Amino acid sequence: MRADAEKNRSQILNVARDAITEHGADVSMRDIARRAGVGLATLLRHFPTREALFEALLCTHLDALTRQAAELETSISADEALLTWFRDLVAFTQSYRGVVVMMAAAHTDPDSALYASCAAVHSAGARLLLRAQSQGTARADMNGDDLFALITALGWAVDQPSFTARADHLVHLVTSAILTKGPSDA
Structure with a gap:
């Protein structure tokens, strides 16, 4: 170009x-x-098309979240890395109404323009979770699919006007369920 x-x-x-x-x-x-x-x-x-613009915009942000996960893996503790990345991903989903639905659909559709970026975000989250699990700071009975599902569910919830004001509280509740010590302890 x-x-x-x-x-x-x-x-x-x-x-x-x-x-x-x-x-x-x-x-x-x-x-x-x-x-x-x-x-x-x-x-x-x-x-x-409008969809092509949204796909490019979302891929740009998803790719940035993937790079951020790699940086967090080597710069801060495992639980803090997972928590920081999780919060940033939820904040991203709040920035664009409907993005979670697009991510969830693209995650299983190799023909989607968002597939590669969503797969990379999923993999990055799984690595952060595995690192926290190996250090005993995240529950051992979940995997990357569970993490992605929780992010998607939380992203959908905070996308609803009735829950938007409670987004921080909901993030705290979900991350408290993931980490073996509360986010305020992390």
């Missing part, structure tokens, strides 16, 4: 992230293009 095209693509993704955070998933493609300083045709050349 040419440098100017890559710059436009990156700018569109940055603006789209902010616009969706501010206005939700229904923000107009025309508004995103205008805010990014590109024409609608340029936006549509990079992302021919």
